[in-house]
Amino acid sequence: MRDVVVIGVGMNKWGELWEKSIRDIYVEAALAAIGDAGVDHLDSMIIGCMSGGLFVGQEHLGSLMADYLGQKNLAASRVESACASGGLAFKMAYLEVASGFSDIVMASGVEKMTDVSGDGATFALATAADQEYEVFHGATFPGLYALMATAHMHKHATTREMLSAVAVKNHNNGSMNPYAQYPFKTTIDEVSNSVMVASPLRILDCSPITDGAAAVILTTVDIAKKLGKPIIKIIGSGHATDTIALHSRADLTTLKATTVAAQKAFKMANKTIKDINFAEVHDCFTIAEIIVTESLGIFPAGKGGEAVLKGETGLEGSFPINTSGGLKSKGHPVGATGVAQIIEVVKQLRGTAENGRQLKRQPKIGMAQNMGGSGGSTLVHILEVA
Amino acid sequence: MFPARAHREYPQRYRLEAGKCKKCGKILFPKRLICPECGHREFEKVILPDAGKLLTFSVIRVAPSQFTDQSPYAIGIAELTNGVRLFAQVTDCDVDALKVGMEVRIEFRRIQTDGHHGVISYGYKFVPKWY
Incomplete structure (x- = not known):
């Protein structure tokens, strides 16, 4: 190849x-x-x-x-x-x-x-879940991720404050992205007291339409x-699926397709997570970012929430996540999201991310993780600048 | 809901029929044509137990149109006594008192209706045991 x-x-x-x-x-x-x-x-x-x-x-x-x-x-x-x-x-x-x-x-x-x-959009999005064994019974996408959140909070003592910290960080990053749908900043209190959609997830835990x-x-x-372009190579590409129905999975607190796709991408690139400088991940809900960072191996299982709270995933942190603002702030036009993640990775590798969100230590290797449904499909790509 | 679509799910929704792999014993709900564990293609019909415990739950406050009259309602995933996991609504309960690990039984209930003249869909819901 x-x-x-x-x-x-x-x-x-x-x-x-x-x-x-x-x-x-x-x-x-x-x-x-x-x-x-x-x-x-x-x-x-x-x-x-x-x-x-x-x-x-x-x-x-x-x-x-x-x-x-x-x-x-x-x-x-x-x-x-x-x-x-x-x-x-x-x-x-x-x-x-x-x-x-x-x-x-x-x-x-x-x-x-x-x-x-909004109802039409809910219906269209729900076609990504199991129609006969989830949606038939009243499942919504916030509801499915809420089930993961409840399980994660029960098993790992992940807190309301940790979920809110994901939204605060991503909206802060998104405030510097001229293409973001919702470039406003928010606070822990504002997120934690926003309207409940599907407990424990509130409206500011959700990515927009x-x-x-x-x-x-x-x-x-x-x-x-x-053409005289910087050489930003695709060094790893991983793709995996999981059961479309959440209840068919052995573990509700990890995303297996993400783990498997990442392993494939790392093997192809001959890299490990330690070689990656930053990542764009699929934060369709705040809990998703926490579980994805754990499933990618950036943080140990159950430690993703704490890492966000400590600022480790911020622009100045040890492993910046969603410098673009993520799905949360940038917006989530579902078919475009995975490509927009690649755009942010390329901008960071070129050193051209706008308005002060460019990472200070110029990154060499970035990763994008994009997932479908409640984690039933995942693509992971690793890019390196020469 | 197109009648044929509703009809073909009756064995699962009305009678909790599942398929047990004749080779490895894995129980699949709904039944399938090939076992994802061992690749075997022969199954025997088994009926799921009607008791289990709640693994996780959520209270839906922004509901799809067929369910707005039921909102807020709880959904959950329960593990039945034979290890099979199901997704369903959790009903006949104080939604604010739900807890992970709570024992539930399965009851036959109306799930959704398709206007005044359409199909009325029935199926299973979880009911916390202490009710």
Whole structure:
């Protein structure tokens, strides 16, 4: 397999974009990425989208987006793995360049979530859970992560304050991200006293409903050098699944697919967690960030919450997590999230993260972890700057 | 709820029918065509026990539209006495008094309705034992 480099990134300001269609949102991000890369053509494009059908009644997104992007007759595909669709798009684009099948491929993601009511969005998102054995009984996504939170708090004495500290940190980071949907700062008290959604999770424990897109351009080392781009290589790619139903898992306090995907990525990269300088992780809920950091091996089981409270995952901490603001503050247009995580990793490795959130000790190796549903699918990617 | 979709789940929802792998003994609910533990493809029908203990729970306060009239309601995962785990609502209880480890029994209840003329869906819910 050939080495593959990320040479361009692009996204738009995320939010409730009522004036823009899914096409507009997608094309804006794609044009930004193509412009940043400086390429004159694409050989192929992959789009991660969870549910164009339920959110805007539109499938067949590969052809639609290639058309609206002005890429006549281009090979274009849409891939889906619930909230990990973006991470999956990145993997497929990586494989396409690594295999030698194509030289310049765009990995992208999009979701237009506010053309339906809150109830419609809840319904669409719930299709990522087990329809017959979870959703049928009244499960919601906050509810499923709440079950993990209750179990984690019971087993490890994780506290309300620890959950709130995740939101406080991510909103602080997001306040420096010009693309974030909710760049406001918050406090432990504000999060801990916000409206209850599914106990113990409150509204400020939850990532928002978001319209947004993100795109990155992947190519070979040779083309990257010709274009004069920094060499940011994909050195590890791991992908794993778990049971879609939470109750079918032996342990409710860890995320096995995340652990397995990370192990695969580390093996491929010939690295361990100690070699990684920072990570973007899937904080769809505050408890998710805590469990993910433990499942990745950044902190021992049960110590993730304490680490956040001590500031270890902050911008100045020993292992910065979600410097972009994470899903919590940046927003969570589900299909775009995995690609936006890669954008933040690339910005940090280039040293170009905006408004003072650039890590002071210039990082060399970063990681992105993107998961679908209640952890039923996970993609982990490791990038290194030469 | 399309009637065929409701109908094919009756054995599980009405009678708690599960499949026990004839090779390794793993009990699968719902039944499957291949055992995820050993790959065997022959199963015998078993009925799940109606008692277990609560492993975790949450009280849903922002509910999907079919469940707004029941909100707030509790959901949970229970481990039954034979080790099988199920997801269901926890009902007939003070939702603020739920505890991990609490003993529950399974009862047959109405789960959701599809408007005035649609399918009424029944199934199982957990009821804390001390009620």
